[in-house]
Amino acid sequence: MAAAGLGVAFLSAAGAAAIALNVGSGTAAAAQAQSPQAPDYAVIIRGGTVFDGTRTGRRLADVAIKGDRIVEVGTISVSATAAQVIDARGRYVTPGFIDPHSHAAPAIGTAKLAAAVPILYQGITTVMINPDGGGLADLRPQISDIQRHTPGVNVIPMIGHNGVRREVMGLVNRRPTIAEHARMEGLVKAAMDQGAFGFSSGPFFVPGKYSRTDEIVRLAKVAARYPDAFHISHIRDESSYDVGVLRAIGELIQVSREAKLPGIITHVKMLGPSVWGQSAEAITMINSARAEGLQIYADQYPYAASASELQTALLPGWAQEGGQEAITRRLQNPEQRALIRKEMAQNMARRAGPNAMLMRNYDADPSLEGMRLDEIAKRRLQDPLDTAMDMLIKGGANIVSFNMNEKDVEALMKQPWMMTCTDGSLGEFGDGGEHPRAYGAFPRKIRRYVLERKAISMAQAIHSSTGLTAEVFGIKDRGFIRPGAYADVIVFNPATIRDVATYEKPHAYSVGMDYVFVNGRAAVDHGKVVPQRFGRVLLRGR
Numbered sequence: 001m002a003a004a005g006l007g008v009a010f011l012s013a014a015g016a017a018a019i020a021l022n023v024g025s026g027t028a029a030a031a032q033a034q035s036p037q038a039p040d041y042a043v044i045i046r047g048g049t050v051f052d053g054t055r056t057g058r059r060l061a062d063v064a065i066k067g068d069r070i071v072e073v074g075t076i077s078v079s080a081t082a083a084q085v086i087d088a089r090g091r092y093v094t095p096g097f098i099d100p101h102s103h104a105a106p107a108i109g110t111a112k113l114a115a116a117v118p119i120l121y122q123g124i125t126t127v128m129i130n131p132d133g134g135g136l137a138d139l140r141p142q143i144s145d146i147q148r149h150t151p152g153v154n155v156i157p158m159i160g161h162n163g164v165r166r167e168v169m170g171l172v173n174r175r176p177t178i179a180e181h182a183r184m185e186g187l188v189k190a191a192m193d194q195g196a197f198g199f200s201s202g203p204f205f206v207p208g209k210y211s212r213t214d215e216i217v218r219l220a221k222v223a224a225r226y227p228d229a230f231h232i233s234h235i236r237d238e239s240s241y242d243v244g245v246l247r248a249i250g251e252l253i254q255v256s257r258e259a260k261l262p263g264i265i266t267h268v269k270m271l272g273p274s275v276w277g278q279s280a281e282a283i284t285m286i287n288s289a290r291a292e293g294l295q296i297y298a299d300q301y302p303y304a305a306s307a308s309e310l311q312t313a314l315l316p317g318w319a320q321e322g323g324q325e326a327i328t329r330r331l332q333n334p335e336q337r338a339l340i341r342k343e344m345a346q347n348m349a350r351r352a353g354p355n356a357m358l359m360r361n362y363d364a365d366p367s368l369e370g371m372r373l374d375e376i377a378k379r380r381l382q383d384p385l386d387t388a389m390d391m392l393i394k395g396g397a398n399i400v401s402f403n404m405n406e407k408d409v410e411a412l413m414k415q416p417w418m419m420t421c422t423d424g425s426l427g428e429f430g431d432g433g434e435h436p437r438a439y440g441a442f443p444r445k446i447r448r449y450v451l452e453r454k455a456i457s458m459a460q461a462i463h464s465s466t467g468l469t470a471e472v473f474g475i476k477d478r479g480f481i482r483p484g485a486y487a488d489v490i491v492f493n494p495a496t497i498r499d500v501a502t503y504e505k506p507h508a509y510s511v512g513m514d515y516v517f518v519n520g521r522a523a524v525d526h527g528k529v530v531p532q533r534f535g536r537v538l539l540r541g542r
């Protein structure tokens, strides 16, 4: 968005907040007249180092909260009273983190997992769901499930291309007819009207894989009619599978140019040895698109390993068509198996070999979870390719894929257009395989990349996790510490904040968060998640 546009948006939002505050203080004054003990504020956070979510902001200040808003930032009189006063000396006070790529849904719409505990312990107060083109075409059941259970954090829905394409065309590998195209456009429009913030795509995955750029452009144009809408994409190729990572970034830029809306490369990475080092070209491409006036951004989880599935990591696209039954049939047909095997050998090399694949979930034999593909093959006296094909016949597995180079991770992280994400799912604590990012991405960025490696400054890490994200995705009145903003505020200890989850033991909460306020209420209090939930579903235009 243009700077002028943002200014206007903020002014009008601040104006609305001021009106709301006047009403609020009037009520408080009336209450005070009846009861002389009524406190001035709900919460005062005193003496903390405030990072306000802007690129450079850092100062000592008090922060006061009343209702669901921040009402004062600065020096608050020592005689002021509050229901809760927090001594934040030695602590950092920042906006709650915003995760633009979360797989918390559908779990966050269930009674069991609505609390979003691993998310809160990272200091995240807002998550954006349906990334990678995912989710269903009709958002209404998802939204109502999440609202009904009151989520622990704020939730922002997006509308996914793959969900829309699956609804209209199933999993077929062809271009849409004119009528199918019109139906897909109608579904995107309906979802935006229902409150989606923007359009997500995932042309790496079936069925988005079978789309061409013009299909994505046309659907992105529907989203672009709405203010502050965007296109966020798990790009077609993060490696050298078909078009290659650089051309895939080029495709995302082209969508922004033609559909005239911001484009975000989600969990940007240089996947596999064949593209290591290409972050330099990627950065140049993104910077020149930005110089052209396009709004191109990226987000990233701070790990050198991704999470994937055996199927998408290894099987060629044509062999994935039609779903599991079709895959099994092809792998059991000797001729097709030989063809698939040949292409899988190349894909295995792209993923840095069988030692670089660790099983997270394998329903057919959970005893293999936590083992690497080469280990399993050795135990079975098999070639790893045959082991992988046998596992694919039995439904496939979720994997951790060690495929990135730390130099690319850091080079990308340093860019002013880089945001933080988790790409994490929300599961039951201790249950099943997981990538540690689901528990640790945001604290890890601070611990490892700010405090230990000094790759970026603390202010940049906070900005890339808060204010920048709020601006890019048009999330009004969040992502910043300032009067009138929603009180999504966290207080953490810079000496102790860290991720605890590892690849081998991923189920471990992050530590260091003393307080996490969601809409003005302490969801983490004295370092512990409370039983009540304070999140909201945030919908466009509401």
Ligand SMILES: [Zn+2]
Binding pocket: 132, 234, 267, 423
């Ligand atoms: Zn993805």
